[in-house]
């Protein structure tokens with residue numbers, strides 16, 4: 001479950017997939033937004049390290065996962081059910097990840113970004129969307 005983002009413009013397919021590919025957002029699993037730790041039930045990977053703990057409990061603070069409806073979860077975001085405004089969460093809840101295909105600085109001066117479904121975002125809206133993506137990968141390995 002993932003969504004690709006591109007710099008909006010009249011590009012040919014090669015340009016779009018290489019130079020204008022901003023990156024890919026995906027449903028990353030459970031994450032403690034307070035401790036910035038992941039849980040082992042659906043582990044989140046940090047730079048290749050898999051963190052471990054107990055089920056859906058944060059290994060640092062012991063909070064357990066909140067029940068999230070598909071309308072607010074990260075999986076729901078990828079499936080189009082979550083239309084809520086993206087924002088940071090608290091406690092143990094689903095998180096999205098974002099794998100950058102370009103350097104974030106390359107977005108300087110870019111006005112519009114679109115996802116693979118054609119939904120447009122201003123750069124501000126895109127940056128707001130990234131609030132929901134505490135796990136970001138800058139290696140460009142998609």
Ligand SMILES: [Zn+2]
Nearest residue numbers: 032035058061
């Ligand atoms: Zn925690």
